[in-house]
Amino acid sequence: MPRYAYVNGRYQPHSRATVHIEDRGYQFADGVYEVVPVSHGRLVDEDLHLDRLERSLSELRIDMPMSRRSLKLVSAELMRRNRLSNGFLYMQVTRGVAPRDHKFPKQAVPAVVMTTRQTKPAKREAIEAGVGVIAIPDIRWKRRDIKSVSLLPNCLGKQQAFEAGAYEAWMVDDEGFVTEGTSTNAWIITKDKRLITRPATDDILNGITRISLIRTAESLGISVEERPFTLAEAKDAKEAFITSSSNFVMPVVRIDETAIGNGRAGELTLRLRDGYEAAVVRGEELAAQ
Ligand code: PDD
DSSP states (O other): OOOOOTTTEEEEEGGGGOOTTTHHHHHOOOEEEEEEEETTTTTTTTTHHHHHHHHHHHHTTTTSOOHHHHHHHHHHHHHHHOOSSSSEEEEEEOBBOOOSSSSSSOOOEEEEEEEEEEOOOHHHHHHHOEEEEEEEEEOOOOOOTOSSOOOOOHHHHHHHHTTTSEEEEEEEOOOSSSEESSEEEEEEEOOTOEEEEOOOTTSSOOOOHHHHHHHHHHHHHHHEEEEOOOOHHHHSSEEEEEEEETTTTEEEEEEEEEETTSSSOHHHHHHHHHHHHHHHHHHHHHHHO
16 A cells, blocks of 8 residues: 655655755754654644644744644545554644745745654553663753754754663753653652653743643642753652653653662553543544544
8 A cells, every 4th residue: 555645735655755955944954843643543632733833833933834724634634545543643844945045035835744654552561661761961952842843963862872772862951950852751750759840941842742641640630740850850760751742651760870760660650651541542532422
């Protein structure tokens, strides 16, 4: 079955889908993106992702490439053509094609690309085993709240983690506080059972999984403390985990050489993951009605 990509108004075979060499996304990383999880054939938190897309675009003064309704129709059609049941929808919008010049072009038409990827849901054993992270300095720009395609520091960090045998790198700011992972938000649970994650300022990307998990935690009667935490505090934590559209809630069992808790997924972390997954299923049921 051929896999399709959506590129500027056309559904093209994925293997032959191309954009122009003077697309400003390619030359200047002048664009934004979203990764929307797909579970049982449905987009998870689609409106929250589209809210963030609109916000990222407006911060960069790029027009929405089409109405929200049209974006939803194209997403649904691409998922249908690719028979996507579990995985992701990737959506990218750039300022468009123009002769190379740092200033914004006068009349740019935003360029939009969508692709999908089918993946298998993570196995319970893998979740219970958890993952390791390493700590690295945060060398990114100061507007990390914008979901820009400019991800070079993130790629360098993820590669460094991979080469160190870890799954993710947690980036640490100049004051010693953890900002976030290279493609995930960072959370800890202290020994006195306080659930902590960094507040959503310009310093981090406000993850959609992060937003949803705060709601899940509250519905489970677990309060969330939104404040920066240091790397030392993280290493001393009882539990730790990361969240993202591609991981949902993934336990962290090692930071650098330090084991977290007993070196296996924490109990509260697993409760939160189960609660999050139940909320995803409830969302699907509501959407189906
Ligand atoms: N990454 N922080 C960063 C720097 C991210 O790139 C991401 C997402 C997150 C988590 O956001 P969300 O819960 O909305 O996925 C936090 C995506 C998955 C990626 O780049 O592939």
